[in-house]
Amino acid sequence: MAAHGDAVARLARAIEADPQRREELVQEICVQVWRSLATWDGRCSERTWVLRVAHNVAASHVDRERRRVRTHPEAAEAGDDGRALAELERRQAVAVVHRWVRELPVLDRQVALLFLEGLSPAEIAEVVGVSANAVSVRLTRVKAALAERWKEAGHG
Amino acid sequence: MGEDLDALRAAWSAQTVELPRFSPEELRGAARRFDRVIWRRNLIELAAGALVVGTFGWMGWEAEGWGRLGALLTVAGAVFAVGTLLVRGTPRGEVAGDCLRWRREELIRQRDLLASVWRWYLMPLVPGQVVLLVAIGAEVVAVPGGTWVVAWAACVVLVVFGGVGWMNRRAAAALQRELDELEGADA
Numbered sequence: 518m519a520a521h522g523d524a525v526a527r528l529a530r531a532i533e534a535d536p537q538r539r540e541e542l543v544q545e546i547c548v549q550v551w552r553s554l555a556t557w558d559g560r561c562s563e564r565t566w567v568l569r570v571a572h573n574v575a576a577s578h579v580d581r582e583r584r585r586v587r588t589h590p591e592a593a594e595a596g597d598d599g600r601a602l603a604e605l606e607r608r609q610a611v612a613v614v615h616r617w618v619r620e621l622p623v624l625d626r627q628v629a630l631l632f633l634e635g636l637s638p639a640e641i642a643e644v645v646g647v648s649a650n651a652v653s654v655r656l657t658r659v660k661a662a663l664a665e666r667w668k669e670a671g672h673g
Numbered sequence: 674m675g676e677d678l679d680a681l682r683a684a685w686s687a688q689t690v691e692l693p694r695f696s697p698e699e700l701r702g703a704a705r706r707f708d709r710v711i712w713r714r715n716l717i718e719l720a721a722g723a724l725v726v727g728t729f730g731w732m733g734w735e736a737e738g739w740g741r742l743g744a745l746l747t748v749a750g751a752v753f754a755v756g757t758l759l760v761r762g763t764p765r766g767e768v769a770g771d772c773l774r775w776r777r778e779e780l781i782r783q784r785d786l787l788a789s790v791w792r793w794y795l796m797p798l799v800p801g802q803v804v805l806l807v808a809i810g811a812e813v814v815a816v817p818g819g820t821w822v823v824a825w826a827a828c829v830v831l832v833v834f835g836g837v838g839w840m841n842r843r844a845a846a847a848l849q850r851e852l853d854e855l856e857g858a859d860a
Contacts (some may be wrong), residue, residue: 526690541710550702551700553769573768573775580779600849607684612679622851627772633685646771647859650835662675 524634526556531615532575533582542558542578546571547590561643568634568644572627610670617666628652629659715759722755729801731842747801757793761786773858780852787845795834802830 525546530537533539550570557566614633618626624645631641642649689794726748733744766778786793806827 523690527688529687530688530690544703545707547700548704549768552704556769569771570769571771572772576772576776587849594831607687611684611688622854623776624773624855626830633682635682635686644772651859661679663681667677667681
């Protein structure tokens with residue numbers, strides 16, 4: 518789990534703006550990974566296993582949170598110290614991507630986040646459970662939108 | 674576009690994130706806390722059921738004859754509905770299965786639960802409500818305007834039940850649309 522902790526933390530940050538809810542989500546993912554590892558049979562890599570659990574728990578979390586009326590404290594999160602301007606801009610651009618990702622349908626969101634984590638189409642296909650061809654089709658759309666958001670945020 | 678995406682991916686990976694490092698004992702503690710969160714979440718969702726059971730349980734205690742029977746039937750219906758929600762209201766799929774299968778199973782579970790709300794939530798309450806209305810009707814039929822009071826009460830029950838059924842069917846239809854979109858996901 519330690520080896521994939523950063524990916525889990527970035528996933529949680531991408532889909533949950535509220536810090537307290539995010540902590541609960543991370544805790545739920547860790548617990549579910551820990552509990553499910555007893556049934557890991559080695560047919561997929563450990564990373565695929567952890568990412569599947571993390572994304573499945575995250576999808577259920579989004580379903581639950583949809584029923585709640587709440588505010589998103591994203592703006593306060595984006596820049597809160599005296600770091601260099603470039604670093605602040607980069608963080609704000611990532612925050613723009615976070616907001617965009619939260620609006621996506623579940624499968625597109627999963628494909629986008631796994632792409633950002635550096636997975637290949639074949640690896641994404643293994644986590645999501647669709648063919649590599651179907652992932653490639655989705656990725657074309659997702660990549661174009663991501664590049665657009667990145668430019669809108671003042672980069673590129 | 675390629676350079677933009679490389680820069681975005683680099684910025685993505687460079688995010689400062691901290692995942693708590695859990696020891697096995699801390700994980701067990703986290704699991705217990707997580708179970709308590711689930712329990713509290715269920716309690717909140719079941720509060721309405723508890724209110725119905727409490728209110729009609731008290732009525733059943735106080736009333737006699739048909740009134741008592743109607744109240745106790747309502748309590749039994751509410752217990753059945755709450756029990757069904759507990760059993761069918763939580764995800765049952767393999768959490769480490771692929772995301773598409775998990776999503777599909779979840780949508781089907783939620784859709785079926787919402788679409789069948791008449792069978793497990795509303796209908797079990799109907800016998801108690803009907804008997805109660807009959808019992809109240811028998812009491813107030815001789816009072817001027819009593820028939821209207823019962824007719825109004827019956828209308829309120831019908832509107833509430835119909836509204837709940839309609840909203841749940843609408844929600845089930847929305848889930849079905851999402852399921853239909855998923856069917857083409859692997860194309």
